[in-house]
Amino acid sequence: xxxxxxxxxxxxxxxxxxxxxxxxxxxxxxxxxxxxxxxxxxxxxxxxxxxxxxxxxxxxxxxxxxxxxxxxxxxxxxxxxxxxxxxxxxxxxxxxxxxxxxxxxxxxxxxxxxxxxxxxxxxxxxxxxxxxxxxxxxxxxxxxxxxxxxxxxxxxxxxxxxxxxxxxxxxxxxxxxxxxxxxxxxxxxxxxxxxxxxxxxxxxxxxxxxxxxxxxxxxxxxxxxxxxxxxxxxxxxxxxxxxxxxxxxxxxxxxxxxxxx
Amino acid sequence: xxxxxxxxxxxxxxxxxxxxxxxxxxxxxxxxxxxxxxxxxxxxxxxxxxxxxxxxxxxxxxxxxxxxxxxxxxxxxxxxxxxxxxxxxxxxxxxxxxxxxxxxxxxxxxxxxxxxxxxxxxxxxxxxxxxxxxxxxxxxxxxxxxxxxxxxxxxxxxxxxxxxxxxxxxxxxxxxxxxxxxxxxxxxxxxxxxxxxxxxxxxxxxxxxxxxxxxxxxxxxxxxxxxxxxxxxxxxxxxxxxxxxxxxxxxxxxxxxxxxxxxxxxxxxxxxxxxxxxxxxxxxxxxxxxxxxxxxxxxxxxxxxxxxxxxxxxxxxxxxxxxxxxxxxxxxxxxxxxxxxxxxxxxxxxxxxxxxxxxxxxxxxxxxxxxxxxxxxxxxxxxxxxxxxxxxxxxxxxxxxxxxxxxxxxxxxxxxxxxx
Numbered sequence: 001x002x003x004x005x006x007x008x009x010x011x012x013x014x015x016x017x018x019x020x021x022x023x024x025x026x027x028x029x030x031x032x033x034x035x036x037x038x039x040x041x042x043x044x045x046x047x048x049x050x051x052x053x054x055x056x057x058x059x060x061x062x063x064x065x066x067x068x069x070x071x072x073x074x075x076x077x078x079x080x081x082x083x084x085x086x087x088x089x090x091x092x093x094x095x096x097x098x099x100x101x102x103x104x105x106x107x108x109x110x111x112x113x114x115x116x117x118x119x120x121x122x123x124x125x126x127x128x129x130x131x132x133x134x135x136x137x138x139x140x141x142x143x144x145x146x147x148x149x150x151x152x153x154x155x156x157x158x159x160x161x162x163x164x165x166x167x168x169x170x171x172x173x174x175x176x177x178x179x180x181x182x183x184x185x186x187x188x189x190x191x192x193x194x195x196x197x198x199x200x201x202x203x204x205x206x207x208x209x210x211x212x213x214x215x216x217x218x219x220x221x222x223x224x225x226x227x228x229x230x231x232x233x234x235x236x237x238x239x240x241x242x243x244x245x246x247x248x249x250x251x252x253x254x255x256x257x258x259x260x261x
Numbered sequence: 262x263x264x265x266x267x268x269x270x271x272x273x274x275x276x277x278x279x280x281x282x283x284x285x286x287x288x289x290x291x292x293x294x295x296x297x298x299x300x301x302x303x304x305x306x307x308x309x310x311x312x313x314x315x316x317x318x319x320x321x322x323x324x325x326x327x328x329x330x331x332x333x334x335x336x337x338x339x340x341x342x343x344x345x346x347x348x349x350x351x352x353x354x355x356x357x358x359x360x361x362x363x364x365x366x367x368x369x370x371x372x373x374x375x376x377x378x379x380x381x382x383x384x385x386x387x388x389x390x391x392x393x394x395x396x397x398x399x400x401x402x403x404x405x406x407x408x409x410x411x412x413x414x415x416x417x418x419x420x421x422x423x424x425x426x427x428x429x430x431x432x433x434x435x436x437x438x439x440x441x442x443x444x445x446x447x448x449x450x451x452x453x454x455x456x457x458x459x460x461x462x463x464x465x466x467x468x469x470x471x472x473x474x475x476x477x478x479x480x481x482x483x484x485x486x487x488x489x490x491x492x493x494x495x496x497x498x499x500x501x502x503x504x505x506x507x508x509x510x511x512x513x514x515x516x517x518x519x520x521x522x523x524x525x526x527x528x529x530x531x532x533x534x535x536x537x538x539x540x541x542x543x544x545x546x547x548x549x550x551x552x553x554x555x556x557x558x559x560x561x562x563x564x565x566x567x568x569x570x571x572x573x574x575x576x577x578x579x580x581x582x583x584x585x586x587x588x589x590x591x592x593x594x595x596x597x598x599x600x601x602x603x604x605x606x607x608x609x610x611x612x613x614x615x616x617x618x619x620x621x622x623x624x625x626x627x628x629x630x631x632x633x634x635x636x637x638x639x640x641x642x643x644x645x646x647x648x649x650x651x652x653x654x655x656x657x658x659x660x661x662x663x664x665x666x667x668x669x670x671x672x673x674x675x676x677x678x679x680x681x
Contacts, residue, residue, distance in 0.1 A: 069667065086675030122679040124650065127672060 002028070002056055003063035005254025006043060006078075007085065008070030011035055011108030011136065012221065013042040014251040015050040017061075020259050025095070029053035030248050039070040043077055063258030067250055069109070083257050085250050086114055086125050092253030093217040094120040096243050102212035104232070104240070105250070106203060106222035108136040113206040126206045134202035136222045138171045142195050145178050146188055156189050157196045157227025164194030174198065193227075200231035207236055217241045219249035266564035266677065269538045273496040274530075277523050281502045287515035292376055295320040301381035301457050304400060307508045307577070308389025308599070309412065310447060310590035315470045315512040316462070317454040322375045323509045324396070328359035331371055332553035332659035337362075339369035341660050354392045355628025355659035357399070364403050382408040382457055384450070388594035390631055410453045412446050414594035415439055419601040427572075427608040428485055429580035430595040435588075443591040471583040474512040478581040480520035481507050485575050487527050489616045492536025493544065493567035494527050497558035500568075501551050504577035511581060537562050543680055546570040546613055546649070548639065549624030550632060550658040555666065557673070566677060570616035572597075572609060573624075573632075598631040605635065606642050613647060620680050621651035622673060627664075628657040652676035 001021070007014045016030045031049040036042045043066075051058060065081050066074025067088040075082045085105075093103040094116065103114040111134045114125040128134040143150040164186050166177050174195065181191050207216070216238060222228055223246035233240050243249060295318060296302065302320040305311050314321035331337045332355075340362030345351055347365055349358055363370035385397030394411070401409045415421065423433030451462055481503065488495060510516040530536075542565035550573055551558075558568060576597050581589040597605040613621070621643055625633045636653050643649040654672055657663045 069671070084671055084675035084678055086672075087678045122675070125675060125679075 001062045001259065002054070002060050003065075003255050003258040004047065004050060004061050005065050005067065005088065005251045005256070005258055006046060006071075006074045007088065007248075007250035007254060008039055008043060008066065008068040008073060009035060009107050009109070009250075010069055012247060013039070013046045013070070014248045015046040016248050016251040016255045017050050017054045017056075018252075018255045018259065025256065025259065027252070030245070030251065032247060035070065039073045040077055043070065043073050047078060063260075065254040065258035067254045080258060083254060086112060086122055088250045088253035088257065089219055090114050090116055090120065090122050090253065091256050092249035092251070093219060093243075095252060095256055096249070097215075097217050097241050100215050100217045100241065102207070102210070102216040103249075104203060104207055104212065104216060104218045106134070106136060106218070106220040106228075108140075108221065111135050111203050111206060111220070113203075113210045113212055115210040115212060124210045126209045128202070128206060134199065134206065136220070138174070138199055139195075139222065139225070139228075141171055141175060142178060142192075145175055146182075146192060148188070148192065153192055153196060154225040154227030154229075156192045158230060160189040160193040162190050162193070163197050164190045166191070166194040166198045196225075196227050196231050200228055200235055204232055204235035212236065214238045215241075217243065217249070219243065219246045221247045223247075266542060266566065266681075268563050269540060269565055271496070271559065271563045272535070272537055274499050274523075274526055276526055277495070277499045278502075280519050280522050281499075284506070284515050284519040288510060288513065289372075289376060291513070291515075292320045292322070292378060296378060302378045303457075304375075304380040304383045304397075305509065306384065306386045306389065306393040306397075308593050308596050309384050309386035309393075310388075310450065310593060311509050312470055312474050312512045312581070312586070312590060313450065313454060316451075316467045317458050317460065319454070319458060320378055321509070322378055322380065324360040324375065324400075325356045326505050326509055327363070327372075327375050328356045328659055329505075329553045331359055331363070334371060335554050335661070336369070336371050337554070337659045338662060339366060343369070352627060354396075355626075355657055357392060357396050358628070359659050360396060361399060361403070364400075379404055380407050382410065385409045385411040388412060388414040389596050389599050392631075408457065410450055412450055414443050414591065414599070417595055417600040417604070419604045422595070422600070422604065425595060425600060425604050425608060427595075427597055427605055428575050428578055428612070429482060430592045431580055432592075432595065435591075440588065440591065443594070444587045447587050447590055467586065468583065470512045471581060471586045471589070473514060473517050474581040474589075475583040477506065477511040477517045477520050478579050480517070480524045481511070481578045482580060484520070484524055484527055485578055487524075487531050488571075489569050490531045491544075491617070492534065492538075492541040493569040494530040494536060496537045496562055497547065497551075497568045497571060498556070498562075500571060500574055501553075501558070503574055507574075507577035507579065511579070537567055538565050540565055541567050543567070543620065543677065544569050544616065544618045546572065546616060546618045546621040547624070548572040548609075548621065548636065549656065550626045550629055552624060552656040552658055552661070552664060554659070554661045555656075555664070555669075557666075557669065560670070561673070561677070570612055570618060572612070575612070597635070602635045602638060606639055609639060610642065610646055613643060613649060618649060620676065621649055622676070623651055623653045624656040624658075625653050626658050627655055628659055650676070650680070
């Protein structure tokens with residue numbers, strides 16, 4: 001039996017195809033496309049691409065679950081169910097790391113910390129408020145202001161000892177601070193290190209509210225930023241488990257849930 | 262395993278809605294009649310001694326209730342913008358912005374802005390929240406020649422009052438000094454009203470007013486207790502009209518009529534074991550001022566999630582005792598935001614046990630900071646003492662633009678999934 005989970009986020013639309021046989025579940029294919037203004041097109045594109053990669057037809061898919069901000073579009077276009085991304089991230093993380101007791105997901109538009117019980121059920125969670133300070137958008141904005149590729153930010157953080165002090169309360173204020181620091185001649189590396197530190201503080205705050213102390217998975221595109229992960233580990237005092245493809249954890253969880261429907 | 266809540270047939274109490282519309286019309290009719298008779302117009306706040314408006318037959322306007330009315334009809338954005346253009350901060354009290362906005366941009370204000378009735382006096386109250394005092398000062402400045410009477414009550418600490426029942430607002434104790442402090446001011450206020458109206462206090466009339474208020478208040482308390490029944494008998498979309506009665510017009514005959522009829526209808530539902538939906542899947546507690554413009558409650562009720570306990574609505578109810586009118590007025594200041602948080606949380610725990618709720622949804626009102634202060638402490642206590650999980654959702658009470666509905670639904674859906 002094949003199932004597909006589609007996670008429509010603010011920046012990317014992700015799909016994961018699973019095959020279930022007896023007690024085993026195999027990941028067959030996945031794909032990621034940018035989320036478009038017309039979310040419907042992105043959903044159909046990622047669905048078609050995943051089907052093609054998996055080498056199966058639409059009719060062979062028995063379960064579909066949509067999640068994320070545009071998860072309802074999945075339901076409208078392809079049928080199936082809608083499940084919140086909190087539940088999907090929890091399920092996806094638990095599949096990859098059966099002992100995990102917490103998930104930190106840092107996406108393009110929001111970040112969340114999720115606490116799980118022994119059985120992997122969500123027992124508590126927190127999301128960032130509307131400000132972009134604790135989200136991937138923060139890093140995008142800052143990489144533009146500093147004229148550094150977003151992929152390089154993490155490495156620069158790891159190599160820099162001194163960090164500029166930057167507020168973690170608001171992305172717009174932080175941008176103003178960065179411009180001010182540049183004009184004061186603060187080295188770019190120190191500003192980057194300060195920004196990542198501020199970003200990690202913001203996300204660590206969420207994790208602390210729900211009480212994540214160990215066995216924590218980090219998901220979302222920002223988990224590929226090695227500097228951010230290091231900074232966050234240091235603030236939480238624990239090692240974070242980083243999946244090979246952290247951006248598809250929500251879609252993976254959705255696909256697992258769709259096997260049950 | 263994730264479960265999905267199926268949409269069910271939703272059963273609001275249309276008769277109660279109709280009765281409320283009639284009550285509201287009666288109130289407007291009273292205001293216009295009094296104005297025609299040349300009676301003065303007074304602006305009053307929640308938590309202030311509102312019965313006295315009926316004792317002295319003044320036209321009673323309630324800026325907060327009016328702004329909730331505007332927000333519920335999705336007419337608050339232009340009022341808020343007018344206040345912000347006038348340099349009031351975006352995150353100041355929503356009621357302040359809407360009220361001031363209705364004066365600054367009266368063309369955008371429904372019902373001609375407070376029924377077109379400018380105040381002859383403002384009852385400036387510090388009995389509930391400091392914001393009321395600030396707003397009174399602003400109104401007195403915007404409308405020149407408006408008289409202002411300031412009334413104050415202590416901030417009630419646990420040492421002063423012991424345990425408080427926040428449904429009836431009955432404290433365990435209250436000292437003579439504190440009673441005297443407020444009651445002396447109430448007498449001064451009555452002298453002020455005598456001066457404004459040109460009429461002496463009619464003690465017989467006062468007695469009748471408080472008798473009506475007592476009956477209304479007892480009905481409201483009974484309704485709040487009936488709401489805890491299984492299944493939850495009434496929709497929050499109906500219940501959200503009740504604060505207008507409890508806070509402001511308990512002393513009106515039309516309010517008594519509304520509560521008597523509503524009580525009968527609700528009792529009948531409870532007797533028949535009929536709920537707002539056929540199959541109640543989850544029972545939740547709700548805290549925080551209702552985001553008036555939103556239909557979130559309806560969305561969840563249709564899916565079998567009911568709300569037997571609404572702490573905000575209950576905070577607007579009081580037990581008024583006709584035999585102790587002035588003491589009853591003092592107790593109008595015993596709102597959760599004017600009392601020690603510990604005393605409030607104790608009372609909430611007792612109610613949550615009675616309601617047998619599965620979880621709690623708390624609205625963090627961006628447009629009312631004082632009411633949001635205790636949420637995290639309450640969340641912690643509910644979890645530690647009762648094992649009841651909670652979710653906090655940002656929700657300004659009057660400005661839908663600051664509350665993306667999809668985001669709130671996403672959080673609430675995830676929370677509900679975790680409860681199933």
